[in-house]
Each structure stands twice: as structure tokens, then as C-alpha cells.
Amino acid sequence: MKSYDVVIIGGGVLGGAIAFYLAKRGVENILLLERNSIAHGNSSLAAGLLTRGRFKPALIPMVLETYQAIHEVEAVTGRSLHVHRTGCMYAAVSPEHQKNLRELAAISTDNGLKVEWLDTTTASHLLPWMRLPRDTSVVFMPEDGYVDGYTLTSGYIKAAHTLGVQVRENTVVTAIIRRGDQIIGVKTDNEEIHANIVIDAAGVWAGLLAHEIGIGLPMAPIRSHYWITEPHALFSPEQPFVILPDARAYARPETNRLLFGFRERESASVHPFDLPDSMNGFTFKKDSQGWETLMEGAPDMSLYFPLIEQIQISSYVRGLSNYTPDGNFVLGEYPGLRGFIAATGCAGAGIAMSGGIARLITDLVTGQPPYVDPAPHQIDRFGKVDPMSYEFIQSCADARAGKVTG
Ligand SMILES: Cc1cc2nc3c(=O)[nH]c(=O)nc-3n(C[C@H](O)[C@H](O)[C@H](O)COP(=O)(O)OP(=O)(O)OC[C@H]3O[C@@H](n4cnc5c(N)ncnc54)[C@H](O)[C@@H]3O)c2cc1C
Incomplete structure (x- = not known):
């Protein structure tokens, strides 16, 4: 042996x-x-x-x-791993999420992270596809990236x-x-x-x-999923990614497209005994193409991303993560x-x-x-x-x- x-x-x-x-x-x-x-x-x-x-x-x-x-x-x-060091923006509108954002900013600062508070004009300049109410709280963490x-x-x-x-x-x-x-x-x-x-x-x-x-x-294995739009002039790879807790959403550039995901109110799970050997071609029994989740999340997301109502979705990606x-x-x-x-x-x-x-x-x-x-x-x-x-x-x-x- x-x-x-x-x-x-x-x-x-x-x-x-x-x-x-x-x-x-x-x-x-x-x-x-x-x-x-x-x-x-x-x-x-x-x-x-x-x-x-x-x-x-x-x-x-x-x-x-x-x-x-x-x-x-x-x-x-x-070899480079091509980390996109775009920074991460958080935009919070409701009093509850504004309070959470102040807490997150304080924890981050206490732990030595760079945190900048932005006004909504600067935020919209960084993310031209995004619309924000004037009293939105916006935090930018310039060191973050995605890979x-x-x-x-x-x-x-x-x-x-x-x-x-x-x-x-x-x-x-x-x-x-x-x-x-x-x-x-x-x-x-x-x-x-x-x-x-x-x-x-x-x-x-x-x-x-x-x-x-x-x-x-x-x-337990729980579904995560996101959508990618068709290309549009408002998206660019240099833009930061953004967390929108009021819309339960996040978004990041995918070249000149936008990748966005929602946390649905009821997450789909897979029983471990029903797991496939490979994720290739695996589909969920319920809401297999994510349309129900998209329809559930789109109204809130459209408050920040009005283009969602017109733009074509070119890809849907779904997979599983273990949640505790x-x-x-x-x-x-x-x-x-x-x-x-x-x-x-x-x-x-x-x-x-x-x-x-x-x-x-x-x-x-x-x-x-x-x-x-x-x-x-x-x-x-x-x-x-x-x-x-x-x-x-x-x-x-x-x-x-x-x-x-x-
Ligand atoms: C849609 C989606 C979006 C996500 N977004 C993010 C994000 O933005 N940021 C983030 O940090 N995380 C994100 N995650 C979570 C992240 O993808 C997972 O936490 C991570 O990939 C888990 O890695 P892993 O190595 O545990 O699992 P896996 O990448 O699944 O690797 C496990 C490997 O084990 C192999 N294996 C299984 N059983 C056996 C066996 N019996 N013998 C030999 N090999 C076996 C499998 O084939 C597989 O290759 C996302 C996940 C999904 C699905």
C-alpha cells in the first residue's frame, strides 16, 4: 500500500x-x-x-x-493571478442598513482596513450604471478586489x-x-x-x-447563483464591485458586462445524498434557470440598477456552497x-x-x-x-x- x-x-x-x-x-x-x-x-x-x-x-x-x-x-x-483591484463599494439606504454600514466601517477601521465615506455624486461617478437616493450612505474600501x-x-x-x-x-x-x-x-x-x-x-x-x-x-449544500448581462457602455472592468444590502444584491463588472447576484428570501438546498458527481450540467429541481429568483429580486434591484428592466441577460451561473x-x-x-x-x-x-x-x-x-x-x-x-x-x-x-x- x-x-x-x-x-x-x-x-x-x-x-x-x-x-x-x-x-x-x-x-x-x-x-x-x-x-x-x-x-x-x-x-x-x-x-x-x-x-x-x-x-x-x-x-x-x-x-x-x-x-x-x-x-x-x-x-x-x-504568473499573475489577475486580481482585479477595483475596490468595493457598500451603499445603504434604510436606517437599519445604514446603521449596519456604520458598524461595518468601524470594525474595518479598527482592524486596519482603509475605509472611505463617499457622497452619492462621487459614488455615481465611480459606478455610472447605479442610481442612488441622495441620503444613501456609501462606503468605499479601495483595497478590495475580485479574482x-x-x-x-x-x-x-x-x-x-x-x-x-x-x-x-x-x-x-x-x-x-x-x-x-x-x-x-x-x-x-x-x-x-x-x-x-x-x-x-x-x-x-x-x-x-x-x-x-x-x-x-x-x-448543508445551498445554492448560490448570479446573472451576467449583455455588454453595455455603462459597464467597465475598472469599476468597483458593489454590495447593496437593501436589495440583498451584489454586482461586479465582468469585462464590459455586469455580473449581479441576489440572496433570495428562501434558499434552495440539495440533500447530500442527491448531489451529482460533477457540477457540469447539474440543474436544481425548483427554479432551475433562476427566473423565479430574478423576478423576486429585480424590483428592488431596479431602484439602484434601472437598466435591469431592459437589458438582456446573457448568462446564468449556479452552484453550491456549504452553509452552516x-x-x-x-x-x-x-x-x-x-x-x-x-x-x-x-x-x-x-x-x-x-x-x-x-x-x-x-x-x-x-x-x-x-x-x-x-x-x-x-x-x-x-x-x-x-x-x-x-x-x-x-x-x-x-x-x-x-x-x-x-
Ligand atoms: C455562484 C457562486 C458564487 C460564489 N461567489 C463567491 C464569492 O464571490 N466569494 C467567495 O469567497 N466565495 C464564493 N462562492 C463560494 C466558493 O465558490 C466556495 O466557498 C468554494 O469554491 C469552496 O471551495 P471547495 O474547495 O471547498 O469546493 P469545490 O471547489 O467544490 O472543490 C471540491 C472538490 O472536491 C472534489 N471531490 C468531491 N468529492 C470527491 C471525492 N470523493 N474524491 C475526490 N475528489 C472529490 C470535487 O470534484 C471538487 O473539485 C461562490 C459560490 C457559488 C456557487
Whole structure:
């Protein structure tokens, strides 16, 4: 039986980032296994917003780590990851969201982020497609940007491979092998592989593998989706991306088109047992083309984006992210079980958090003091849960429906 120090399941942004971090920390003998081809899961479907502003201050260092990781990956591979450093704008109209925005700005400033308050004339100059009521509160975070999820994921994996990580595509992990309170490796479709540590970074499929060895990961696969318009003279790639909490929406340039997404009031979930092997061609049973969500969100969005009523939509992109009931992640060991680490549950922020999650997991694997507190993300923080129950899945969908940040 082949033997590795670490086996990582999943060649998405988290598996890739962890492989890179472990290798740069000097861990040797690492194997990354991907069922399809790398970045084939949900990472390449993401809008890719790297939003630094977070209501939970503990998450800010994790996003900052991703920006640092991007520099390092570019240095190792000698290739740009093409981060669009456009800045991020927040525009809040209702008293409730204006109050939230003041809070977000204060948390951001306290954590060393650059925050500028803009008047609506300046904001409209930066985003000519956007219409804002005069008493809108507008905050601009000039350092933020967005990145293509495929480019970032393949960058991490290329950098990891350069540093010695073995990457095997088209290899399905059919089971994690448990012997008593110890994980000893994985079974693939054609062999058994021994590992001292198995990292489950299999995205929305991570919970299924864990379920088979008696671990309930507290998360559920929930839909995220967005639309892309046809080209228009009002859109340009230099424009900032924008968060519009009153419309439960975000938007960013996609070359000379606009990409925009809504958080629907009732999020669509997929039961883990019904997950497809690949996201290619996967359609949701309900509202499969997102029209119902578009019709639900368009009236509020049209207050800020009047063109939405006329412009053609040229693409619709949908995928899945793991959501948890509290919006924190699912990271680390399972109590009483050695050799297993989960790296998942990233609540629709896996691109932005990839570097931060990878650094934390690497601290745990190498026995270093964790650079951020892992407690909010511990697997057992809800006690024993049954992630296959419809009630639990609904609690995760409800958490997603309440999300208003980027
Ligand atoms: C529409 C949409 C928009 C989003 N926008 C943003 C955004 O703006 N900013 C942000 O930060 N995040 C965003 N996200 C969330 C982000 O995409 C995810 O958090 C992130 O991609 C999760 O990465 P992952 O590596 O866990 O999962 P994945 O990218 O899905 O990777 C998991 C990999 O594991 C592989 N795998 C699964 N099972 C097995 C197995 N048994 N054996 C071997 N391999 C296996 C899969 O094939 C897959 O490649 C968005 C998501 C969607 C769907």
C-alpha cells in the first residue's frame, strides 16, 4: 500500500490552498486527490469577491491572508493571478442598513482596513450604471478586489505542485478508512492509500465522506447563483464591485458586462445524498434557470440598477456552497478521532477565505499555535447534529437567506 504523510481530498480552492500552505511550511509527502479535473467543482463558478469587510472581526485576518497567499503563489509560479483591484463599494439606504454600514466601517477601521465615506455624486461617478437616493450612505474600501475562481485554484495547485505536492486527477475517493479512533488512509476507485492525516476538502461532497465514518459535519449544500448581462457602455472592468444590502444584491463588472447576484428570501438546498458527481450540467429541481429568483429580486434591484428592466441577460451561473447555521466554517479535527481534519463549510466565502483557512489548517497539522482562534469553526460546536435531516438542512438554508455581506 502506498503511504503519504498527508492526503488531501478535493482539488478545489480549499484543497489547493491547503496543499500550497503545507508544502511551503515544509511538510513533505503530500498527495492531493481530485475526482474530476482540478477546480472542476464549485470554485470555478464563484463570483470571486475578495471582500475584506466582515461583521465578524475574527474573519478579517483570514481574508488578508488570502491576499498574502496570492502574492506568494504569483512569486512561486511566476504568473499573475489577475486580481482585479477595483475596490468595493457598500451603499445603504434604510436606517437599519445604514446603521449596519456604520458598524461595518468601524470594525474595518479598527482592524486596519482603509475605509472611505463617499457622497452619492462621487459614488455615481465611480459606478455610472447605479442610481442612488441622495441620503444613501456609501462606503468605499479601495483595497478590495475580485479574482477568477478557476485561476486562483489552479494557481494554488500549480504552486503546490512546484513545491513537491503530488496531484492526481480523475481519482475518486470512495471512502475514508477508519480503524477504531484512528483514520489510516483512503480508498480510491482502484487502490487503498495509507495516510497519517486525511484532510477532507471535498467541498459540498465532504459531508458524505465524513458521514460514512460516523462524523456529522454541521453544514448543508445551498445554492448560490448570479446573472451576467449583455455588454453595455455603462459597464467597465475598472469599476468597483458593489454590495447593496437593501436589495440583498451584489454586482461586479465582468469585462464590459455586469455580473449581479441576489440572496433570495428562501434558499434552495440539495440533500447530500442527491448531489451529482460533477457540477457540469447539474440543474436544481425548483427554479432551475433562476427566473423565479430574478423576478423576486429585480424590483428592488431596479431602484439602484434601472437598466435591469431592459437589458438582456446573457448568462446564468449556479452552484453550491456549504452553509452552516451560524455562518462560521467547519474546520479541524473531530474530537476522539485521530488523523482526520475537515476543511470545508465555508459559507459562500471559500475563495476569499482560502488563504486564511489553509493557514489555520496548516497550523493544526504542524502543531503550531493557531494564528486565529479555531473555536468558532470547530466541527462539534453544535453538539451532535444530523446533517442528513431535512430540519438541519433547512437551518443552514435559513442562514444563507439572512446573509447580506459580500
Ligand atoms: C455562484 C457562486 C458564487 C460564489 N461567489 C463567491 C464569492 O464571490 N466569494 C467567495 O469567497 N466565495 C464564493 N462562492 C463560494 C466558493 O465558490 C466556495 O466557498 C468554494 O469554491 C469552496 O471551495 P471547495 O474547495 O471547498 O469546493 P469545490 O471547489 O467544490 O472543490 C471540491 C472538490 O472536491 C472534489 N471531490 C468531491 N468529492 C470527491 C471525492 N470523493 N474524491 C475526490 N475528489 C472529490 C470535487 O470534484 C471538487 O473539485 C461562490 C459560490 C457559488 C456557487
